[in-house]
Amino acid sequence: xxxxxxxxxxxxxxxxxxxxxxxxxxxxxxxxxxxxxxxxxxxxxxxxxxxxxxxxxxxxxxxxxxxxxxxxxxxxxxxxxxxxxxxxxxxxxxxxxxxxxxxxxxxxxxxxx
Amino acid sequence: xxxxxxxxxxxxxxxxxxxxxxxxxxxxxxxxxxxxxxxxxxxxxxxxxxxxxxxxxxxxxxxxxxxxxxxxxxxxxxxxxxxxxxxxxxxxxxxxxxxxxxxxxxxxxxxxxxxx
Numbered sequence: 001x002x003x004x005x006x007x008x009x010x011x012x013x014x015x016x017x018x019x020x021x022x023x024x025x026x027x028x029x030x031x032x033x034x035x036x037x038x039x040x041x042x043x044x045x046x047x048x049x050x051x052x053x054x055x056x057x058x059x060x061x062x063x064x065x066x067x068x069x070x071x072x073x074x075x076x077x078x079x080x081x082x083x084x085x086x087x088x089x090x091x092x093x094x095x096x097x098x099x100x101x102x103x104x105x106x107x108x109x110x111x112x113x
Numbered sequence: 114x115x116x117x118x119x120x121x122x123x124x125x126x127x128x129x130x131x132x133x134x135x136x137x138x139x140x141x142x143x144x145x146x147x148x149x150x151x152x153x154x155x156x157x158x159x160x161x162x163x164x165x166x167x168x169x170x171x172x173x174x175x176x177x178x179x180x181x182x183x184x185x186x187x188x189x190x191x192x193x194x195x196x197x198x199x200x201x202x203x204x205x206x207x208x209x210x211x212x213x214x215x216x217x218x219x220x221x222x223x224x225x226x227x228x229x
Contacts, residue, residue: 022216042223044205044220046217046218046219091156098168099163099208100158100172103155104155106153106154106170
């Protein structure tokens with residue numbers, strides 16, 4: 001069935017380094033993608049989104065890249081900080097799926113001081 | 114402004130009991146979603162309300178699960194005859210619009226349900 005998956009379940013980085021979290025999606029009709037950050041005991045927090053008519057979008061310290069050819073999504077975090085430690089989820093709002101999001105399994109990012 | 118709120122934050126119940134989980138969406142948001150998150154897993158879609166349209170119930174795992182949205186605002190997710198496999202965090206989200214839109218979904222803190 002349709003799914004959104006992640007290449008790496010865990011990622012450990014040194015404080016100050018850049019982090020890259022990857023995601024593969026399977027629904028080629030998806031036209032909207034979102035990255036969420038979830039800290040322990042909290043609901044997912046919106047980080048950044050991108051529409052399928054774009055291949056790159058930048059926010060504050062974060063960049064999302066979309067490669068529709070290989071159905072790949074990535075989240076880049078610059079100068080990773082301890083506060084970035086969390087589980088990161090990619091999600092797609094597949095076209096014709098109504099409003100629901102399809103989430104990947106998540107990648108746990110651990111930042112070492 | 115206030116975000117999405119959910120209550121209770123934690124609920125412990127015995128197998129076979131019914132539970133009700135409440136969600137207060139962001140004021141003015143017409144779309145409301147329920148998701149379930151099992152331990153260490155991603156979010157699983159349950160049900161989606163958009164304005165006065167019939168809800169999308171395609172994610173409900175069994176007929177023990179139901180949800181209502183009264184007055185286009187507050188929503189209640191009801192689980193009847195709870196089973197241990199229902200234990201999870203139940204998350205609610207709302208967005209300005211829905212149904213194929215790209216409006217951001219904002220999540221509440223969730224209700225952690227434990228069925229003994």
